[in-house]
Amino acid sequence: MPEGLLLRPQRGEGLPGRDLRQRELRRGDGRGVAAHRRATAGRLSRAGRPVPLSGRVGRLVFSGTSGVGRSVSRAKGGFLLKLYIVKRILMLIPVVAAVSVLVFFLMRVLPGDVVSGILGIEETPEVRAALEKQFGLDLPLHRQYLQWAGGMLRGDFGVSLRTGKPILPEFLSRFKVTFELALLASLIAWVLAIPLGILSAVKRNRPVDLLIRVVGLIGVSIPNFAFATLLILGLSLGFSYYPPVDFVGFFEDPLANLECLIFPALVLGCIMAAGIMRMTRSSMLEVLRQDFIRTIRAKGAGERIVLLRHALRNSLIPIVTIAGMQIGSLLGGTVVTEQIFSLPGIGQMTLTAIFKRDYPVVQVNVLIIACVYVLVNLAVDLAYTGIDPRITYR
Numbered sequence: 001m002p003e004g005l006l007l008r009p010q011r012g013e014g015l016p017g018r019d020l021r022q023r024e025l026r027r028g029d030g031r032g033v034a035a036h037r038r039a040t041a042g043r044l045s046r047a048g049r050p051v052p053l054s055g056r057v058g059r060l061v062f063s064g065t066s067g068v069g070r071s072v073s074r075a076k077g078g079f080l081l082k083l084y085i086v087k088r089i090l091m092l093i094p095v096v097a098a099v100s101v102l103v104f105f106l107m108r109v110l111p112g113d114v115v116s117g118i119l120g121i122e123e124t125p126e127v128r129a130a131l132e133k134q135f136g137l138d139l140p141l142h143r144q145y146l147q148w149a150g151g152m153l154r155g156d157f158g159v160s161l162r163t164g165k166p167i168l169p170e171f172l173s174r175f176k177v178t179f180e181l182a183l184l185a186s187l188i189a190w191v192l193a194i195p196l197g198i199l200s201a202v203k204r205n206r207p208v209d210l211l212i213r214v215v216g217l218i219g220v221s222i223p224n225f226a227f228a229t230l231l232i233l234g235l236s237l238g239f240s241y242y243p244p245v246d247f248v249g250f251f252e253d254p255l256a257n258l259e260c261l262i263f264p265a266l267v268l269g270c271i272m273a274a275g276i277m278r279m280t281r282s283s284m285l286e287v288l289r290q291d292f293i294r295t296i297r298a299k300g301a302g303e304r305i306v307l308l309r310h311a312l313r314n315s316l317i318p319i320v321t322i323a324g325m326q327i328g329s330l331l332g333g334t335v336v337t338e339q340i341f342s343l344p345g346i347g348q349m350t351l352t353a354i355f356k357r358d359y360p361v362v363q364v365n366v367l368i369i370a371c372v373y374v375l376v377n378l379a380v381d382l383a384y385t386g387i388d389p390r391i392t393y394r
Contacts, residue, residue, distance in 0.1 A: 103363050113357055114161045117356055168364070171364060174346045177338075177345040181268070181343065182330040184262070185264075186326075188265055188269030190273075192270070194276070196277045197276070198284055198312065200277070204285065213278075216277050217274075225340060243263050261343075263341065264340075264343060268330060275326065283318050287311045288311055293306060316387045320383055321380060324376055325380075349361065
């Protein structure tokens with residue numbers, strides 16, 4: 001369970017017994033309190049005191065039948081939600097500060113520098129000193145970092161040392177490509193992983209299950225660059241088809257845009273689907289063994305309702321967790337795939353900047369990707385309460 005989230009007891013949990021006395025306790029009037037006292041008469045807690053009227057019982061009694069208690073409870077839940085979001089956003093500050101320091105100094109310790117790359121064989125001490133002064137590289141490292149961090153706080157993301165163009169507009173134009181690729185890859189992964197994971201859990205230890213498990217293990221094991229290379233070879237040798245090199249935007253030509261993105265998205269989506277499918281299978285197997293599933297089946301519910309409405313919903317917490325982590329990783333981990341398929345995304349932009357020692361570009365890209373990763377995980381944590389109402393904030 002992530003930090004800041006609390007698993008609230010289910011209806012009936014934590015009460016003295018699951019009998020008629022529980023229903024008396026839920027009435028929300030004085031008889032409920034009296035029933036609790038009768039039920040716990042003579043019982044002592046670990047501290048040697050009578051069992052207190054607290055938790056679910058207390059809230060139910062407080063809520064009453066007037067609706068005022070429910071309104072207060074909803075207001076309290078909204079306040080805790082806002083407080084939790086503020087706390088998580090504040091946690092972003094030390095993360096961003098640590099990432100900025102790490103990236104800044106790691107780039108400086110790499111062999112080679114941007115001045116040598118620009119001047120090449122025409123480098124002389126005088127020209128080099130003039131260029132370092134122009135870029136601010138003649139200052140001590142801590143002053144360079146403070147200047148760069150101060151500019152970021154003011155909204156000045158700097159310019160590329162290679163092209164002299166502002167970094168932020170180019171980052172945003174390339175981020176659209178990477179975001180579209182990550183969204184399409186996630187869609188492919190979910191469409192493949194969830195049905196296959198459910199089918200594998202339902203057909204446990206049968207040939208279908210073994211086949212799906214083997215495919216999933218291959219998907220987890222194979223690197224994305226190897227899968228991408230094999231896919232391009234298969235398309236070119238088997239079908240004489242080559243993925244397009246020139247990228248076309250979605251609003252220019254949607255079909256041409258889909259043709260540019262479908263194969264890299266297929267590579268990323270299949271590898272992502274393998275992990276989600278394995279998690280879906282294990283989570284579904286755990287839920288299908290629980291008593292409430294047997295009860296639902298004994299009441300005559302159809303198998304589709306049992307699987308999709310009850311078992312899958314109770315299995316979603318670990319599935320959503322791993323999917324959220326993979327979506328965050330996709331935004332910064334598409335470097336190799338974008339390079340192979342010649343997609344102008346932030347992965348290709350970052351890789352090119354690292355090769356050319358373009359320090360400001362690498363620093364800005366890594367910092368924004370780290371922020372997006374944290375925000376995606378925050379969205380996943382907020383989705384927990386929608387999936388499981390027992391989870392609340394604290």
